[in-house]
Amino acid sequence: MVASAAMATGRGKVILFGEHAVVYGHPALAAGIALGVEAEASPAPENLLTVDPWGVQVAPPGDGALQEPGEHADLAEAFAAAIASLPEGTDGATAVRAEVALPAAAGLGASAALGVAVIGALHERFGVTLSAEALSHKAQAWERVFHGNASGIDNHMAAHGGVARFQKGKPLTPVALTAPIRLLVAHSGEAGSTKEMVARVAEQYARNQGKLEKVFSGIAALVDQGELLLQRGDCEPLGELMQLNQALLSALMVSTARLEGLCKSALAAGAFGAKLTGAGGGGCVIALCPAKQEDRVENALTGEGATTFWTTLEHHRRERTNASA
Ligand code: MEV
Numbered sequence: 575m576v577a578s579a580a581m582a583t584g585r586g587k588v589i590l591f592g593e594h595a596v597v598y599g600h601p602a603l604a605a606g607i608a609l610g611v612e613a614e615a616s617p618a619p620e621n622l623l624t625v626d627p628w629g630v631q632v633a634p635p636g637d638g639a640l641q642e643p644g645e646h647a648d649l650a651e652a653f654a655a656a657i658a659s660l661p662e663g664t665d666g667a668t669a670v671r672a673e674v675a676l677p678a679a680a681g682l683g684a685s686a687a688l689g690v691a692v693i694g695a696l697h698e699r700f701g702v703t704l705s706a707e708a709l710s711h712k713a714q715a716w717e718r719v720f721h722g723n724a725s726g727i728d729n730h731m732a733a734h735g736g737v738a739r740f741q742k743g744k745p746l747t748p749v750a751l752t753a754p755i756r757l758l759v760a761h762s763g764e765a766g767s768t769k770e771m772v773a774r775v776a777e778q779y780a781r782n783q784g785k786l787e788k789v790f791s792g793i794a795a796l797v798d799q800g801e802l803l804l805q806r807g808d809c810e811p812l813g814e815l816m817q818l819n820q821a822l823l824s825a826l827m828v829s830t831a832r833l834e835g836l837c838k839s840a841l842a843a844g845a846f847g848a849k850l851t852g853a854g855g856g857g858c859v860i861a862l863c864p865a866k867q868e869d870r871v872e873n874a875l876t877g878e879g880a881t882t883f884w885t886t887l888e889h890h891r892r893e894r895t896n897a898s899a
Contacts (some may be wrong), residue, residue, distance in 0.1 A: 579616035582694025584687035584713075586610050586676040587731035588759060588851045588860050588885065591800045591819050594775050594826055595790040596725040599742050601797045603749065603804065604727055606735030607682065607759070607885045609675045613691035615699035618669035623653045623692065625672045652685075652719040656693045659712040664700050677881075679765035681852020686728035689716030707745075709733040721768045723776070737887050739801055752807045754888040757860050758840070758872055760880040762832045764856030771828045771853035778826065786826075793822050804887075813846020813862045820849035828854030836880055843867065843874035 585606040592602025624631045632646050634654035657668075670692050676684040690713045697704050704712070710726070710733035717724040727740045739747045779786045796815045803812040820837055823829055833850045836859045840848035844867030851860045859880075863871045872882050 579614060580695055580698030581612060581614045582691050582698055583613075584611045584690030584692075584694070584732040585683075585735045586687050587683040587728060588757065588858075589681075589727065590737075590804070590851075590860070590887075591815065592793055592797045593727075593850075593852060593854070594772070594823070594828060595793040595797075596727050596740065596742070597723060597772060597775070598779070598786075598790055600790050600794040601739055601741040602725075602727055603737070603739055603797055603800055604731045605737045605757075605885070605887045606731050609682070609883075609885075610732070611672055611674050611676065611684070611687040611691040613670055613672040613688075613695035615668050615670045615692075615695035617699070618667050620669075621653070621657055621667045622669045623649070623672065624670070625649070625674060625688065628674065628678070648719050652689060652716045653692070655715045655719060656689065656696055656712075659693060659715065660696060660700065661702060666700075668696055668699055670695055677761055679767060679857065680761050681766055681768075681850065681854065681857030682759075683728040683732055683852070685720045685768075686713060686717050686732040689713040690729060690732040692716075706733040710746075721772060723772055724768075737804065739797070749801055749804055751804060751888060754886045755804070755807065755809065755862070756865075756868070757862060757885050757887060758845075758868070758875070758882055759851070759858050759860055759885055760836055760840075760872075760875040760882045761858050762830075762836055762856055762880055764830060764832055766853055766856030768853035771855045774828065774855075775826055789822050789825055793819060796822075809862055809864070810846050813848075816847030816849040816860075816862060817841075820847075823850055823854060830854070830856060832856070833859055836875055836878060837861075839874045839878055840871050843871040845871045 586609045590603040596602035632650040678684045710730045713729035737749045837848040840861040845861040845863045848861035
């Protein structure tokens with residue numbers, strides 16, 4: 575096997591419809607975004623992962639670990655899982671440097687993008703180019719370390735990109751759009767923990783499975799309708815579906831006063847619809863706007879202290895980089 579420096583990327587994502595229900599086997603619609611993670615792997619005396627701009631450095635747990643016991647334990651464990659995912663017979667330690675362009679704990683899939691980039695770079699370093707499917711499969715173990723019972727949607731989107739329908743245990747289905755769709759992403763400034771929000775929904779599910787299954791079925795119906803509207807580029811009714819999904823996410827108690835406030839402001843400024851994206855409990859909202867109202871909606875949200883950027887939903891196949899040196 576070749577020992578050389580290599581690079582790989584992982585994308586962030588937005589969930590358009592279906593978060594949380596997707597953990598229970600229902601479908602969801604999501605899109606990869608341009609912001610993500612780039613990782614570079616090169617031969618080194620010891621296995622080492624550096625994550626910038628977090629200023630974090632970890633070695634796999636055990637002898638020689640740099641970090642104090644318990645410090646960045648999740649990341650060190652996930653890195654160990656990434657190394658363990660290399661093919662048998664792979665020989666040689668690796669230093670991986672990852673550059674994260676996504677905010678963490680924002681519902682944009684930063685941990686999955688990091689996992690996909692690190693695992694991709696580790697494999698490229700040994701001359702193994704993984705398919706997007708193999709990469710997302712290997713990144714599932716990474717995601718489990720951070721999020722416990724993760725559905726797999728984040729690692730699939732981080733590896734594949736594009737706009738897609740995801741359902742546990744089924745192949746990811748790309749959604750073909752007639753035209754690109756612009757979406758405003760607004761970060762509330764609140765941090766949201768996916769693990770905690772998934773656990774919160776699981777507690778409710780354990781108490782009242784029947785009620786939650788009804789909510790999930792409602793969300794699944796929005797996913798089905800949303801897919802058709804996305805394909806047709808019919809943004810006004812798509813916005814209405816986002817409103818309905820937001821109401822159902824509130825019923826699951828994963829929204830916050832701040833996220834509700836941002837959604838309301840987006841609507842008041844002329845958005846077709848707005849909802850939280852990802853696990854909730856903080857993080858981002860997404861808003862779909864008529865072209866003429868884009869500035870107004872963005873100004874309304876930045877006026878409330880949110881940090882915004884635009885992303886374009888479009889059909890996209892993952893580009894792989896192999897910068898063997
Ligand atoms: C997180 O981006 C989406 C959730 O549905 C969790 C998951 O699917 O793993 C909340």
